[in-house]
Every structure is written in structure tokens, then in C-alpha cells.
Amino acid sequence: MSGPAKLFQGKYVSTDRRVREDPRFVAGHGRFVQDIDRPGMLHVALVAAQAPAARIVKIDPSAALAMEGVVDVIDGAELSAAVNPLMNGLDTPKVQRFPLAVGQNRYAGEWVAAVVAETRALAEDAAEKVRVETEKLGFVIDAEQALEEGATPVHPEHGSNLLLDRTFDWGPVDEDFARSDDSLKLRVTWGRNSTVPIETFGVICEWNAWEKVLDVWASIQMPKYADQIARALKLHGNEVRVHYDVDVGGSYGVKRGIKQTVLAGYLARKLGRPVRLIEDRLENMRSGDAHGPERIFDIEVAFDRDGTVNAMRMRALDNAGAYAGRAPFQLGKPIGAIVGPYRINSVQYRAMSVTTNKAVQEAVRGFGQAPTNYAIETMMDRVADHLGIDRLDLRQKNLIRPDEFPYEIPSGSKYDSGDYQAVIAKVLEQGDYDGMRAERDRLRAEGMCAGIGVAACLEPSGGNSSFEPLLNPANRTSTWMEGSRVNIDALGDVTVAIHTTSSGQGHETLAATVVGEVLGVDPDRVRVVRPDSLGSLPGNSPVGSRMAIMLGGAAANAARDIIRQAIAIGAHLMDADPGDCSYDSGTVIGPGGAEIAWTEIVDVAHRRFHDLPKGTNPGLTASFIQQVPTGETLPKDGKAQMYPCYSFEFHLVLVAFAPVLAKPELRRYVIGHDCGTVINPHIVKGMTLGGIAHGIGATLLEEFAYDGEGQLMTQSFLDYLMPSSHEVPEVQIVKHCTPSPLTEFGQKGSGESGYLGSPAAISGAIHDALKPWGIHLNKLPIRMAAISDAIAAAEEKGHP
Amino acid sequence: MKTELTINGRSRAIDVEPRMTLLDALRDAAGLKGTHAGCEHGVCGACTVIVDGDAVRSCLMFAVQCDGMEITTIEGVAADPGELDVVQDSFCETHGLQCGYCTPGMVLAAKALLAVEKDPSDEQIRDAISGNICRCTGYGQIVEAIRLAAKRLRESNTAAMEAGE
Incomplete structure (x- = not known):
């Protein structure tokens, strides 16, 4: 364009x-997950590891099992024999993760056993009676120490603590450094924090043995959640039914509860009763696996005396915690804006992710972009200071100009x-x-x-997912689609379906507004529904600031398809060419100004097959699956179109x-x-x-x-x-x-x-x-x- | 242990363990799910309810401590299903919420303030909700909501007085 x-x-x-x-x-x-009561529901409490790393010698549940109201106690040995390891974003097959520690734990607080009882209070009481015999192992907490020769490996089978080490060279970095007047180095560190929603993660699983389906209600914001549950529990994809009509009490990226769900799902199938796992605050903070990036940036920047920034070398060392998960990809997303809003000619970027004996890192708001922006902007301040130039003037000097868009940055992304x-x-x-x-x-x-x-x-x-194939060549992801469906009922009223949970982003308002806009209908008259995952079109959940674009696009395009169908019906009734007809707020207008009312169009679509144009299906319904704009190719030569x-x-x-x-x-x-x-x-x-x-x-x-x-x-x-x-x-x-x-x-x-x-x-x-x-x-x-x-x-x- | 709570104007006899918090009793024994558990150690304020006129944390009280007391939960605020009160409607007008999880506690904290202060300053508003953590909004639209609710309440009182009511 x-x-x-x-x-x-x-x-x-x-x-x-x-x-x-x-x-x-x-x-x-x-309707939060905590508000849902299922008949006969059981409750889970967790037994947590005390040391940051210890071999599990023996777990003795007998005292817990002897308590009234206690139904079961399971450990990692039982669970790992029955389920597949959780999804691993990188190609590191020896870094395996299960919901409960297997053989050894890898961080303090990690869950080593789960207690199931008639109430949460009883489960907590019993969890204190589970005896865990351990032998302490060496551990490492600091990311730089984890990298050192001879450092204690968090996963001995993997051989080292390094999960990812990729260096990208975009443009003539060495030449740009050589030709620049000056350069400086800096180190900044983004501490380990998270978005910490006020609602902890919670999930209820219920196995319906007659229908052979696992029903899941969860406070979840996870792409491909149902698929991941099915894979881990060795179920068919259509044997998992996630209910999307659950309100999520805040997420901002972190509500990924896959380990909690696989655990509850396994227990629900084993015990034949609904099982609820709601983290308490302690479980959430230390072992909900929802900490954010923790990142050391070492930056070298080359610039001229007039303030022109020519090149940057950035090494980002991220402390992923005890398991790989999806967290290392948070080093990948910022590649799409690695120069910020500036015309920096060349960049070298080294992305390193290491395991340590800390809790597992999860996606947090911005997926790594906030730490990277902090590093880039601090760099700009330091350059200004160094040169004695005003900070604003330095930025102005380097900003991309409005006439330069679309602007391709060195890493291959176009703004x-x-x-x-x-x-x-x-x-x-x-x-x-x-x-x-x-x-x-x-x-x-x-x-x-x-x-x-x-x-x-x-x-x-x-929110596409280009960082996946960029950082993991075995991964061939080039779509991160989102679907929506618009139905017109026999009374002519509009219903739009969205196929995900929401955690405060207002997706119902979004969908109703865009469908109302396209159809010319007051959005307050548009109903919004959330079918369960088995009744849904494909989608990837509200990650990566994507829903205005992706759900908005899908719903708008589905509504446009409704207009196309309405025009076809109206044109047929008027014996006119659809190309000569138009649509305005429900009315189809013919070439001479003749009008077919919405009620008539709806009546034809729902009742009068004989009045439909040849080859047209009855009913007025449209589905649209939106591909991410620009998402046409896989990354090539270390370059990618990110978002x-x-x-x-x-x-x-x-x-x-x-x-x-x-x-x-x-x-x-x-x-x-x-x-x-x-x-x-x-x-x-x-x-x-x-x-x-x-x-x-x-x-x-x-x-x-x-x-x-x-x-x-x-x-x-x-x-x-x-x-x-x-x-x-x-x-x-x-x-x-x-x-x-x-x-x-x-x-x-x-x-x-x-x-x-x-x-x-x-x-x-x-x-x-x-x-x-x-x-x-x-x-x-x-x-x-x-x-x-x-x-x-x-x-x-x-x-x- | 048998205890009698007056919740939203209705007296209820419930049978609870002495260790059960008011929060759990409201949710699980009385079936009122609008009061939310956030931290369960008295910091976040998501479980705020009004007990004998004061905004309190229901996670820090035992149900049996409230025997004979008047408790208002979020379910007791709206006059009828589908009919919001002034404070609730003001939160909708300014979008003083996102995920809605801390919202019942915020609304009740606001109501407790407005019951004693008809024309609160921004500082008083921020003070009144400073024990309620919201992770979505950054508080801006919540402060706006309470400001708006105070104004509306003042105006409706003035109007009522002028009408000689």
C-alpha cells in the first residue's frame, strides 16, 4: 500500500x-473459575520442595492418606509415567518438564506431590503430613554463574545450563563501528518481576467417561491451550473441551497454567470426579511458574559526534529459571523492534537463555519488549550524556521520519x-x-x-509468532490466526462469536463495536457469545497486543461476508446485478434506488429457499479466519518480519x-x-x-x-x-x-x-x-x- | 460452629468450622461469589466487605467473629437485577475496571468513603482505595469513577432537598 x-x-x-x-x-x-462449583468436586493442595535442588529419595503419603476426607496423593513418578512432558519451545529435548518434580526438584517451592481431598482446607492439612525424604544437590541462582565452566547443571542430562545462544548480525556492524567517531559500553539489568494478577491461576477439570471428553474451566490466557492439554494427557484433540465463558481475573501474559491443568486433568480422569486446583498466593508466587524475564544487557554503541547513532551490539542474557517452556522466545520478539524508533544502521544481537534454580519464567506483558526498550532508551540517555547533547535532541536526530514508512529495520521487520x-x-x-x-x-x-x-x-x-521459527528452525510456524463468526438469526438479530477467554481486555466490546460498525447496527444490539473450544474456530488467544487487529479483523471480515450475502439476495429479488447494488444499515439498495428491507433479506435467507440466488446456502452466517497481516513467509537468513x-x-x-x-x-x-x-x-x-x-x-x-x-x-x-x-x-x-x-x-x-x-x-x-x-x-x-x-x-x- | 450473620439485610444461620474466614463463609457457606480471594493475607483488598459500616478485609476475620454483625457484600449494592447503584454506574461510566476481579472490593471501599465524605478530595479518594490493589487500571479511571459518583450523589441529594423530600 x-x-x-x-x-x-x-x-x-x-x-x-x-x-x-x-x-x-x-x-x-x-464468572471466575473460583465461582464455579461442580458436583462432587475435589480439591488439590501442593507439597512444595524446600531446597533449590534436591534428589527425591522417597515420598511417604501414608499419614496424609490416613486422614479423613483425603482421596489421593500423587507424585512426579506416577504422573510422568502417565503423561507426556509439557511443551518445550526450543529444541532442547533433554530439558523435560512435568507438573510435579521427577527424580529431583530444580527450584525451591517446586511442587513434588499433590494432595487431593474433599475440601481445600483438608487438602492443605494433609499436605503437611506428606513426608518427603531428599538429598540436597548443588544449585545455581545467578545467570552468569550458570554459564561458567563447571557450573552445576540444572538439568544434568542436558549437559549445560545454556538453552539458547544465537548471534544475529544485521548489517555492516564492524564497519559501522570502525567509521564512527566514538563508542561506549553499558550494562543494565532488568530484575525478575511479573504482572502478578490479583486472581491467582485456577483450573477445574472434569472427565466425562460417557462422552469421553475432558471439560476444562480455567483462568487461562494461553495460545493453543486445548492442544497442549490433549498432547500432554495423550488424548485426541477433540477429547478436550475448554470453556471460554470463564472470566479471567487479570493475566497480562502470565496465566499460562499448563502444568496446573495437566495435573488437574490427570487427577480428574484417574479419580472420576471433578478436580479443582486454585493456587493460593504462596503457591502462585513461588511455584505458579509465572515470573517474568530477568535479563542482563551488555551494550556497545557506536555514534558520531553530532549524535548520529550508527550501530549497536547488544547481548541479552536471560535467566529462564528451572525449565525452558516458552520463556526463551521472549528474547526473540524484541528483534522486531530492536532499534526502537531510531534509524540505527546495523545491529549485532546475541540472545542467550540459561537455566538456573529459580522458578520458571513465563510470558509477561510485552513478551520481552519492555526490558529491551528499557535497555535501548537507557543507551540513548548515556550517549547524550557522553556527548553533552540534550536527550531530546539526540532522540530527534535519530528518529525515523514520517516519510520513511514503511521502514525496514536491520533485523528485517517493517514498521x-x-x-x-x-x-x-x-x-x-x-x-x-x-x-x-x-x-x-x-x-x-x-x-x-x-x-x-x-x-x-x-x-x-x-502477534504473529515469527520468533518461534527464527529461534528454533525445527519450528515452521507462519500463521497465528484468529477466527470469528457472525450469525443473523431468523428475527434478523446479530450474534458474534469469539473464541477465547478474556482477562479484562474488553473483547466483547471490541467484537460488538466492529460488527456494529460494518453492518450499521447499534453495537448494543449485537449479542456476543463464547462457544467452548470444540465449537470454536481456530485462534491464538489475546497475546502480543493482537486482538484489536486480529479479532477486530476477523469479526469485521465476517460481517462483510454477511453484507455480500445480503446484497446477493437483494439483487436476486430485484433481478439486478449484485455489482450494481449497495448495502446501508441492513437495507440493500438497487440500481434505480429500489430498496429491499433487512426483514425481507432475513426472511428469504431463513425461510424461502426458492427465492435464494442459485447455488446460495440458506441462513445468514459467516465465519472468517484472519491471518496476521504481513505474515507471508518464514524467517530467512536470520531476518524476520515480526509483528x-x-x-x-x-x-x-x-x-x-x-x-x-x-x-x-x-x-x-x-x-x-x-x-x-x-x-x-x-x-x-x-x-x-x-x-x-x-x-x-x-x-x-x-x-x-x-x-x-x-x-x-x-x-x-x-x-x-x-x-x-x-x-x-x-x-x-x-x-x-x-x-x-x-x-x-x-x-x-x-x-x-x-x-x-x-x-x-x-x-x-x-x-x-x-x-x-x-x-x-x-x-x-x-x-x-x-x-x-x-x-x-x-x-x-x-x-x- | 453455628453462627448467625446478617448479610445484605437478611439473617442467615450457618454452620462453619471456627477456623473458617468470613471470606470463605460468604463464598462457600452463603454462596455469594462476588467477594474475591486475592492474597488471603490482608494486603490486596479484593475481599473487602462492609461490616457494621466499615470496609474490612473478609480474609482477616473469622466468620464466627461476625456473629450478629451487619455485613454488606457486593451483591447487596444493586437495588435489583440489572439495576446498578450510583457508584456502580459511575465505575461503568468511566470504565474504572478491566478484569473486574478487584472491582467488588473497590466499589465497597468507595461506598464506605462516600458514606462519610460527601465531597472527597482526590487525596481522600486515593487514600480510601490505597488498601485495594488493582493491577489493570493504574487507578486513574477508578479515581474518576469515585469523583463522578460523589458528584452525582451530591446533586441528587441537592435535588431531593430542593424538592422538599
Whole structure:
């Protein structure tokens, strides 16, 4: 497509409409997995490993089994004999993972046995009576130590702790370094945190022996969930029925509960009763396998004295935890935006993933993009500092220009559209940058530490899965489709089906809005349903900021097919050529202005076969399966088109703190956000504000911290600190719209917005405040103690 | 242990273990699933209910401690099925929620505030919900919802007074 896409003017899209999901939740009538009672349901509690690594000598369940109400106790030996290992993203067949530890455990807290009882309380009581005899083994917690020669392997059969080590060279990196005026090195570390939903993961499995089907209700956000369950439990694909009409109490990527489901599924089949496994908070924090990336970035950057950044070498070393899973792919996705919004000519990227004796890493909001953006933006700040150039000027100098789209970056991904300069200019003006600087200087004059931070970054959206074949050549994935179906009933009313669970993204509102827009029907009159997985079209769940593009595209295209059918019927009734007829809000209009009403079209479709055009099926229904835009080929020569659409965000933050106590306070927060055409403004606003809150947590508070003995120190909400309404400031959002040329309405994704740039901006603001001392705090989270200690240490040395 | 709870204006006799929390009793003995378990150690506020006028964490109280007390859960807020009260409707107007899991606790915390403060400042609003963690919204639209609810309640009271009610 050539030229910029036009702004979309809709009747319902982008208008200030309420979110249709909200009423049931404010009334307490959501339907979460914990709210579902099945007759005869049993409950599971878990027995956790104490040491970070230990050989399991013997598990004695006799005391537990002797308790009244206890039905069964199983361990990893029993389970692994009956089920297949869980899906492994990489080609590392010796790194096997089962829901319960087999032979040895590999992190403290890992589940070694499961107790099943008539109530959860009884199961917990009995879990304390299970005797586990172990012999401690060596362990490793730190990613760099895990890489060392002679390091204790987490999986001895695998031979080392290295899961992935791939180096990509995109463009003339060495030449660009040689021709550049200057270069510098930096190391930054993204700490291990996660999105930690308030609802823990939960699942109920029930085996119906007469129908031979496993029913599953779960708080899940997992692509190909039903397939994975069937494979692990050695069932046929059509013997697993996942119920998608379960509300998920937050996920932001992490609700992948496959091990929990395989465990509950096995127990449900074995015991012939419904089995429920709802994690308590402790189980969730230390062994729900839902920690996020933990990543060390070593960066070398080459640039000219005028601020032109020419080349970058980046090594990302990720601590995957005890098993491989899908986590290493989080090193792959950022390849699609590896230069951020900048014209950097060449890049070398080395992606390394290692196992350690920590809990297993899972997908977290942005799938690795937030840490990478933090690294890139911190690099830009350091280059500016080094050259004595203003941080904004340096960014402006290197930004991709609006006339350069579609813009192919060195790693082979094409950015669809954008106007970064316009967004930044709007933020500086509407956010009153001058006033913010004056405020900073006023605070400094009062003896406070005050600083301004900026960050410009991209949100790749549309969620294909190109990183799979790129990082694992045995994987041939080139589609990550999403389906939707629109039915017109015999009364002419509209029902649209979506084929996944939702965890707050407002997919019902999305589907109703786009179908209403296309058909010219009030979205409030559109019914939205969620068939179970066996009644669903193929889909890949709401990951990768993809649903506005993918579900939006599928539903819109299904609705367009309804229009095509309606026009065919109307044209036939008028004896006209369908090409000469048009559709407007239900009415088919013929060449001379003659009209066929919706009721007539519906009547013909549902009752009057004799009036249908020849070869037309009765009924008015349409299904559409949307392929990811641009997803045409497999990666080639180490290059890939990652996600199709690229949203842009620009953060401007004022931070202040007292030099002794050093508790950073966010005095002003402005974000410019361009995600193309917005389907529902309330939803996009909420995503952005929530993403910023996650970013504040990741930058200042949240960490799954392990001690030297391999024990998780932050296992409860008393230790794992999350931002409350006191820590999250009022945020000013500055909107801009550059439509995507690749999507139905010009929409891009926004599910990860805010989170992708706020860590860099807040960290940058703290560094601006610390400038007098020349302090660099290169590891997130930057706790208040780290700041005050660094200031005290610098002052002892006589700085400033 | 037999205990009598008054939940949403209705007295119920339930038989629970002494160790059962009010949260579990509401969900499992009384069948009211709108009160949610989040951390079960008194930090996140998802289990907030109103007991004798105060917003409390139902995971930190035993059911038997509440014998004879008046408890309001989220199910007791809407007048009739499909009819939201002012606070609930304000949350819908500003989209002060996403996944809906912390929402019942937020709505009840807001109601507890508005029962004692007709014209709360933003600081008072943030203070009132600071014991309720929301991971979706970043709180912005929740603060807006409570602001809006306060305004609507003030206006309806003024209107009622002017009408001589």
C-alpha cells in the first residue's frame, strides 16, 4: 500500500461508548473459575520442595492418606509415567518438564506431590503430613554463574545450563563501528518481576467417561491451550473441551497454567470426579511458574559526534529459571523492534537463555519488549550524556521520519506507519515541558533531588509468532490466526462469536463495536457469545497486543461476508446485478434506488429457499479466519518480519525525592500515545494507565528476589510490593493517530502500552536527579534504599 | 460452629468450622461469589466487605467473629437485577475496571468513603482505595469513577432537598 492510511471516520468505532463487560463486574456477577462449583468436586493442595535442588529419595503419603476426607496423593513418578512432558519451545529435548518434580526438584517451592481431598482446607492439612525424604544437590541462582565452566547443571542430562545462544548480525556492524567517531559500553539489568494478577491461576477439570471428553474451566490466557492439554494427557484433540465463558481475573501474559491443568486433568480422569486446583498466593508466587524475564544487557554503541547513532551490539542474557517452556522466545520478539524508533544502521544481537534454580519464567506483558526498550532508551540517555547533547535532541536526530514508512529495520521487520516527531511535539507542548523544567529547577533550589525522564519506544502489535521459527528452525510456524463468526438469526438479530477467554481486555466490546460498525447496527444490539473450544474456530488467544487487529479483523471480515450475502439476495429479488447494488444499515439498495428491507433479506435467507440466488446456502452466517497481516513467509537468513503493526509512545516524567530518604515521587507524568485508530477510547486509556502502573512497579518496587541459599524472599504481598493508588500519579495522556495501512480500520495494538516505556523514563528521571553525584543505578528495580545508599556513598567520597 | 450473620439485610444461620474466614463463609457457606480471594493475607483488598459500616478485609476475620454483625457484600449494592447503584454506574461510566476481579472490593471501599465524605478530595479518594490493589487500571479511571459518583450523589441529594423530600 502506498501513501499514509486515511483517518477512519466511523459511527461507533472510536466513539465514547461504554464497555459492555463492566456491569456484570461492578455487580459482583463476573464468572471466575473460583465461582464455579461442580458436583462432587475435589480439591488439590501442593507439597512444595524446600531446597533449590534436591534428589527425591522417597515420598511417604501414608499419614496424609490416613486422614479423613483425603482421596489421593500423587507424585512426579506416577504422573510422568502417565503423561507426556509439557511443551518445550526450543529444541532442547533433554530439558523435560512435568507438573510435579521427577527424580529431583530444580527450584525451591517446586511442587513434588499433590494432595487431593474433599475440601481445600483438608487438602492443605494433609499436605503437611506428606513426608518427603531428599538429598540436597548443588544449585545455581545467578545467570552468569550458570554459564561458567563447571557450573552445576540444572538439568544434568542436558549437559549445560545454556538453552539458547544465537548471534544475529544485521548489517555492516564492524564497519559501522570502525567509521564512527566514538563508542561506549553499558550494562543494565532488568530484575525478575511479573504482572502478578490479583486472581491467582485456577483450573477445574472434569472427565466425562460417557462422552469421553475432558471439560476444562480455567483462568487461562494461553495460545493453543486445548492442544497442549490433549498432547500432554495423550488424548485426541477433540477429547478436550475448554470453556471460554470463564472470566479471567487479570493475566497480562502470565496465566499460562499448563502444568496446573495437566495435573488437574490427570487427577480428574484417574479419580472420576471433578478436580479443582486454585493456587493460593504462596503457591502462585513461588511455584505458579509465572515470573517474568530477568535479563542482563551488555551494550556497545557506536555514534558520531553530532549524535548520529550508527550501530549497536547488544547481548541479552536471560535467566529462564528451572525449565525452558516458552520463556526463551521472549528474547526473540524484541528483534522486531530492536532499534526502537531510531534509524540505527546495523545491529549485532546475541540472545542467550540459561537455566538456573529459580522458578520458571513465563510470558509477561510485552513478551520481552519492555526490558529491551528499557535497555535501548537507557543507551540513548548515556550517549547524550557522553556527548553533552540534550536527550531530546539526540532522540530527534535519530528518529525515523514520517516519510520513511514503511521502514525496514536491520533485523528485517517493517514498521507500518508512524509520526514520532508529531507525538513528541504534542507531548512537549500539551505536557508543558517548559513548565516542568522550571518546576524541576525550583525543586532543586529547595534542596530536593529532581529530574526529568523521557522515553520513546514502540509497541509491536498483531502477534504473529515469527520468533518461534527464527529461534528454533525445527519450528515452521507462519500463521497465528484468529477466527470469528457472525450469525443473523431468523428475527434478523446479530450474534458474534469469539473464541477465547478474556482477562479484562474488553473483547466483547471490541467484537460488538466492529460488527456494529460494518453492518450499521447499534453495537448494543449485537449479542456476543463464547462457544467452548470444540465449537470454536481456530485462534491464538489475546497475546502480543493482537486482538484489536486480529479479532477486530476477523469479526469485521465476517460481517462483510454477511453484507455480500445480503446484497446477493437483494439483487436476486430485484433481478439486478449484485455489482450494481449497495448495502446501508441492513437495507440493500438497487440500481434505480429500489430498496429491499433487512426483514425481507432475513426472511428469504431463513425461510424461502426458492427465492435464494442459485447455488446460495440458506441462513445468514459467516465465519472468517484472519491471518496476521504481513505474515507471508518464514524467517530467512536470520531476518524476520515480526509483528505487523507498531504503536508508538513517548513518556515525559518529573521525579522528585529528598536526598536522605530518597523515595521517588512521580510529580508529573505525561504520555503521548499513538496506536492508530482506537476502537474504544475507554479501553485504550485504561490499558495505557495500567501499563504505566506496571512500569512503575517494575522500576521502583517489584522483584522476585532470591537469597544466596536459593530461597525466594518475596513470597507474599508484604514483601513483593506493588504500586497502590498512592504510588501511581495522575497521568496526562496526549493522543495522536497514525492509522496502520495494514488493518481494517487503521487500528494497531495497545495491550502493552505504557509498560513498554515507563521504566526507561522513570529510571532516566532518577538519573537526571542524581546527576550532581554522577551516580548510575543500572539494575531494576531501583529501590529507595539503593538511591539513598548511593548518595551517601558518593558524599562520603566528597561528591558532589 | 453455628453462627448467625446478617448479610445484605437478611439473617442467615450457618454452620462453619471456627477456623473458617468470613471470606470463605460468604463464598462457600452463603454462596455469594462476588467477594474475591486475592492474597488471603490482608494486603490486596479484593475481599473487602462492609461490616457494621466499615470496609474490612473478609480474609482477616473469622466468620464466627461476625456473629450478629451487619455485613454488606457486593451483591447487596444493586437495588435489583440489572439495576446498578450510583457508584456502580459511575465505575461503568468511566470504565474504572478491566478484569473486574478487584472491582467488588473497590466499589465497597468507595461506598464506605462516600458514606462519610460527601465531597472527597482526590487525596481522600486515593487514600480510601490505597488498601485495594488493582493491577489493570493504574487507578486513574477508578479515581474518576469515585469523583463522578460523589458528584452525582451530591446533586441528587441537592435535588431531593430542593424538592422538599
